Amino acid sequence: MRNYGKVYTGFWTSEDILNMSEDSRTLALYLLTCPHGNMLGCFRLTNAYASDDLHWDVERVSKAFQELCTKGFIYRCERSFWVMIRRYLAWNQFENPNVGKAASKLFNTITPPEAVKALLATALRQFSPLFPASVLDEFGSSLKPFENPLKLDMETRTGTGTGTGTGTGTVAKSAVEHASHDSVKQIFAYWQEVMDSPKSVLDANRTGLIKKALQSYSSADICKAIRGCSKSPHNMGINEQRTKYNGLDLILRNADKIDRFIALDAGNARPTAQSETIEETNGRIMAEILGSTTVDRNTFDMEVS
Template sequence: MTKADEKAGCIWLPNFLKYNPPESPNVVKAWVQADDLIPECNLKTRVLQDAKDFLEGFSKPYQEAFPEAFEKASLNQEQEQEQEQEQEQEQESPLGPPTGDPPEASDEPPPEREVFDYWREKLGKTGKTKLTSDRRRKIQARLREGYTVADLKQAVDGILKSPHHMGHNDRSQRYDDIELICRGGAKVEHFMDLASGEGKAPASQFSGSRAARGGEL
């Protein structure tokens, strides 16, 4: 005789324990490992109840081993679920406070949006230019590294002082995307230096061989 839950892909043999009884209470405790392999379904409840009923014919140590083992497993599962929820919340709000009271509502835009809007205005981008996921990730990555919103705005000002990036190259192509500016810490610092007059802008023309090798880096 078998019991099955086709949707869950689970099959239970009620007489299995009759022909394979546990040799000790430790074996009963080890059933928890098998329980982890059973998919969540109504049949799983039936399996656990059958196992519990079967142990009524055994001595007290066997009967006590069953709830002890499964109570611990249930507690561990709850703790794991709580940890997963906390991790998901941290990932959803990488720039927000990890603990404590939620921040008060504010009319100020998120820092990545403030940087993006500044770049779009300074570079004369149209309203069709969107804060894509790639642009957002690059800005957030630099903010997490410790660069401030003011630093990234200064880097935006710096790229305006680079003729090469503004299109004065033998491809007549602009390389001014916020992704480029925030590609890495070195890029941010390079453009910040240009803005402050401490850096040196690239030559306004590529050499022919360099242009052939693939353009802007």
């Protein structure tokens, strides 16, 4: 347990912080200074622990966490409750090589999901020159996810960013490609975690599906659709076939599917009648998702364990 956490005075005048709700600002400050944190800014924190420390109910904590994820302040694995403060290492540079060595020992002992640790490795490469580079060799080139993903996503679609083109509001080609590249990888990593499919590969088909969805939806909404699918018993394998229908080919097939899964995540899907049997419930859900009562197994993006 650390004795203190550093917060710059600029925290209170940052445009990103000022655009947050009061609860999210409070939670952000708590994450920067809470006793559960460490020198890497990557630690496990359940809603219950935060609720107890802040004297908030769990639902209030959950909503604030969701906003911080949406704003790009943190990355959080909702399955394991590991939190990574995206720019923590930029704000908390290691003071000398000995501190860097201590950080490497901590890095080797923490056990977040692989995707979270890979993101942490990227942050260490980008922000921590005193961290032993050899420790990070196993993570390869990794991602560069430290811009605000929603801001980049919006600039990509609307052309409101600052670019090198001659027209007003033109986004530079490299910025667009960078935004798309990072968003695709982040969304796929989220799908891997939520669906517990770490060995899946980001191939050309999945990349195309995510890029197409990003033309109409934000990264946050696509992740909500993924999470919504994970809340469907039928899609997660509780069906007569005992088969999971949770691939990106299904979730992102078209706008109707994405909207349905977002609604399911928000708890706004049509309620199930008490008189329905399990079989009837599964049939109704599948009919709503597919738009018909016929299931063509060849159309599903299924993972084989």
